[in-house]
Amino acid sequence: MNLITHLDYAGVAVFAATGALAASRKQLDIIGFLFLASITGIGGGTLRDVILDVPVFWVGNRDYVLICAAVAVIVFFTAHRVESRYRLLLWLDAIGISAFAVMGASKGLAVTGSPAVSIITGMLTATFGGILRDLLAGEPSVLLKPEIYVSATLAGATLYTLGDALALPSPVSGVIGFAAAFLVRGGALKFGWSFPAYRSRPGRRPEDIP
Template structure:
């Protein structure tokens, strides 16, 4: 079940990466690279830091799912773009899942709660950061409009706290993921964003 949820999150993240490729007028190879980096980049960075073989290289599905997402976007990107609001809801669910799972894995490999929380955030937002860098964009992580990194940080912190109090398994993972998901959805709904430096006015 956990692998199915993982692949679902990878698929949604890959769609957003492939759509970025369309907006940048990249060919299908470039789209596939952005889709793969968005979907798998955060998990690969996490596993390399933990000094374990990345999960993306242990299952064929992790490689095939971003390619399937690329093909879908390549042929039907106008339709995919039209359902973007629904995709963003699924993206928020993937964000919650990835931050919780990433934090739990880091804790299981012996990291302290603070470092595990940071690695959970990396799992959730690292792929998007790599996508933006490859696409020549300022990473959205650096101007967290509509709160993306903050929900991941809250979800990761909740996961770490539950783990410290010996609450493990899917109920703890689900609780942390739901908290990050709800916070992300609320930020999208109400336009919340991280505060700017004192005296600096928001653009636009």
């Protein structure tokens, strides 16, 4: 089992944990835990495979669904021991998007050979599951927060793709991509890194328009 496969399993498990933690914050039953964990864990990869027009990864390998189910059950019985579940959710999410940015980029590159597609599939794989989680759980969307989020996945996917273009071994490119995404997202969580936000300006009066 290579590094990319390990990152894939780890990403599914970590994202599933964030979905289950979101369920715990909403005090859902075990079915709610299983549903949110599964949607979060496999949602991004499902969108990626549909776009790439390849068999959906979890249909042919039930291990992914079993991982989501196992994580959901574990979190169901242990979440009450975590005092700040939302903070833990954010940091686990940072790990998850870092792993999925690399995994998504790797699969996009393997299927199409296109660096641009690789970067886009890395970003989509890393972000879509978390978007679904927040939407279904009624949590504030990570996309609407000021801290850097999507840019972290772009950094990870881009550096993985660049490493492949430079003929670096896949494990080396994977580590670089994962580290880049996690450092950017972790820095955003720790230090509040963000890009300048749009500021609206008063419209011009009709008489000022030439």
